[in-house]
Amino acid sequence: xxxxxxxxxxxxxxxxxxxxxxxxxxxxxxxxxxxxxxxxxxxxxxxxxxxxxxxxxxxxxxxxxxxxxxxxxxxxxxxxxxxxxxxxxxxxxxxxxxxxxxxxxxxxxxxxxxxxxxxxxxxxxxxxxxxxxxxxxxxxxxxxxxxxxxxxxxxxxxxxxxxxxxxxxxxxxxxxxxxxxxxxxxxxxxxxxxxxxxxxxxxxxxxxxxxxxxxxxxxxxxxxxxxxxxxxxxxxxxxxxxxxxxxxxxxxxxxxxxxxxxxxxxxxxxxxxxxxxxxxxxxxxxxxxxxxxxxxxxxxxxxxxxxxxxxxxxxxxxxxxxxxxxxxxxxxxxxxxxxxxxxxxxxxxxxxxxxxxxxxxxxxxxxxxxxxxxxxxxxxxxxxxxxxxxxxxxxxxxxxxxxxxxxxxxxxxxxxxxxxxxxx
Ligand code: PLP
Numbered sequence: 001x002x003x004x005x006x007x008x009x010x011x012x013x014x015x016x017x018x019x020x021x022x023x024x025x026x027x028x029x030x031x032x033x034x035x036x037x038x039x040x041x042x043x044x045x046x047x048x049x050x051x052x053x054x055x056x057x058x059x060x061x062x063x064x065x066x067x068x069x070x071x072x073x074x075x076x077x078x079x080x081x082x083x084x085x086x087x088x089x090x091x092x093x094x095x096x097x098x099x100x101x102x103x104x105x106x107x108x109x110x111x112x113x114x115x116x117x118x119x120x121x122x123x124x125x126x127x128x129x130x131x132x133x134x135x136x137x138x139x140x141x142x143x144x145x146x147x148x149x150x151x152x153x154x155x156x157x158x159x160x161x162x163x164x165x166x167x168x169x170x171x172x173x174x175x176x177x178x179x180x181x182x183x184x185x186x187x188x189x190x191x192x193x194x195x196x197x198x199x200x201x202x203x204x205x206x207x208x209x210x211x212x213x214x215x216x217x218x219x220x221x222x223x224x225x226x227x228x229x230x231x232x233x234x235x236x237x238x239x240x241x242x243x244x245x246x247x248x249x250x251x252x253x254x255x256x257x258x259x260x261x262x263x264x265x266x267x268x269x270x271x272x273x274x275x276x277x278x279x280x281x282x283x284x285x286x287x288x289x290x291x292x293x294x295x296x297x298x299x300x301x302x303x304x305x306x307x308x309x310x311x312x313x314x315x316x317x318x319x320x321x322x323x324x325x326x327x328x329x330x331x332x333x334x335x336x337x338x339x340x341x342x343x344x345x346x347x348x349x350x351x352x353x354x355x356x357x358x359x360x361x362x363x364x365x366x367x368x369x370x371x372x373x374x375x376x377x378x379x380x381x382x383x384x385x386x387x388x389x390x391x392x393x394x395x396x397x398x399x400x401x402x403x404x405x406x407x408x409x410x411x412x413x414x415x416x417x418x419x420x421x422x423x424x
Pocket of ligand 1: 191
């Protein structure tokens with residue numbers, strides 16, 4: 001791997017909680033959950049949009065500005081060295097959390113959206129040409145559609161879309177039929193934010209690699225819910241957002257195989273991404289600096305490291321089990337509400353329960369729920385093709401996080417019965 005700063009990840013952190021998971025204990029770590037909304041306790045079920053932050057993450061940001069603030073990779077003075085160490089430590093924690101091979105494969109970005117744009121414009125413009133094909137799925141978030149559409153306009157490549165069935169499962173036979181030697185990129189979502197479907201990434205990766213295509217996985221909705229093992233997934237790129245995994249907004253991750261990142265041109269340029277600059281020539285920095293031009297979101301990265309520590313302490317397998325239990329409980333419970341139709345009944349699901357109601361438009365449902373202190377999302381969830389597939393303008397979406405409990409689900413269901421009463 002030429003030119004990379006290759007620090008091998010030796011050991012993975014404990015991903016299984018050492019102590020029993022107690023959702024009540026977890027809830028105490030999230031101060032915002034004590035908020036009253038219109039005099040009622042907040043029931044926060046909009047975790048797919050963004051998650052709330054534990055005190056440890058809030059403290060990390062506070063402590064950074066109280067005692068550690070300086071620019072990174074620039075100063076010889078004490079504070080700059082402290083900030084640089086913390087920033088680099090955060091990268092190492094995240095590399096271990098995702099089971100990357102070397103930590104220079106972890107690039108800090110603003111989030112999933114920027115990560116995907118980076119790959120499309122850097123890797124894509126360099127390697128994808130007229131007549132090549134890019135495959136996405138029909139359940140992508142707009143941020144994994146539009147960057148590829150733009151790349152197709154720029155290069156003359158063709159965008160192809162894997163359809164999904166009425167339950168929200170990808171139709172893998174169609175995918176098999178689409179793959180051919182012209183396929184250069186397969187970009188798929190791991191967990192759909194609109195349906196909750198968990199897609200078979202290992203199978204997709206193996207099939208795409210067999211025709212020589214690269215694979216990008218949009219992990220925005222999987223990273224908070226399940227242990228991610230990049231070595232097992234075997235994808236070439238993986239994108240996720242800090243704010244969906246209990247960390248701050250404005251920070252995210254792009255993982256890329258070191259040999260691919262090494263060969264890619266910079267996405268943005270400026271300070272911190274160079275080895276040397278003259279007016280004749282610039283030599284770019286090594287990984288990961290080459291892709292981190294300018295002063296980065298230092299406290300964001302450090303606080304994302306704190307979020308990863310928090311997730312590791314709870315245990316990703318334990319969080320996954322808890323949320324699966326809650327999803328099952330919630331699915332059974334909302335089915336008692338007359339005139340409610342769940343959208344998305346895939347074989348494997350995570351964290352998301354989307355539905356429509358005969359009685360009211362999703363926005364009206366969302367408003368009545370808000371009056372009861374229940375925060376959900378109503379709309380197209382930045383996945384308009386999914387809405388088009390089902391012929392609806394929007395859905396109401398309850399999405400779960402590690403701190404949600406059965407009381408939250410009961411409050412949701414009681415509020416849904418109220419919707420029916422109001423619109424009877
Ligand atoms: N991909 C999926 C599946 C998402 O759910 C989201 C956000 O909701 C994104 C991508 C975009 O994430 P961000 O806005 O953090 O860049």
